[in-house]
Amino acid sequence: SDVYKRQPSAPCPLGPGSESVPRLDNATRLRSARHGSAGTLRELAGHPEARAGAEQAVAVANTRLNRIEQVKKFWLPVEKWGPESDELTPSWKLCRREIHLKYGQILDGLYTL
Helix, strand or coil: CHHHCCCCCCCCCCCCCCCCCCCHHHHHHHHHHHHCCCCCHHHHHCCHHHHHHHHHHHHHHHCCCCHHHCCCCCCCCCCCCCCCCCCECCCCCECHHHHHHHHHHHHHHHCCC
8 A cells, every 4th residue: 555655755754765654645635535534634644544554554564573673652743744845855854853853852752651
């Protein structure tokens, strides 16, 4: 399914070469087609179907990773990241400083035991 295919220019939270990263903009289109209702990323990120789809994609990706590399926790952003936002540069590179400033507490929570 193209919902789980990573576009070459998109940031990849599972590391280089991963091809099973759910993309919420694609998931929004899929949900809209299935249920006849479009939602914002904020609405979609909080929807149980979106969370279940992301969990399924992470489980598939984890099968190809060593235990130490596997994703244990993840977070679905509620805003689209792109060059027009503060999170990515015009060449689609992560702006780590901006991400840390905006989402530091959330990201720190992903690394607690």
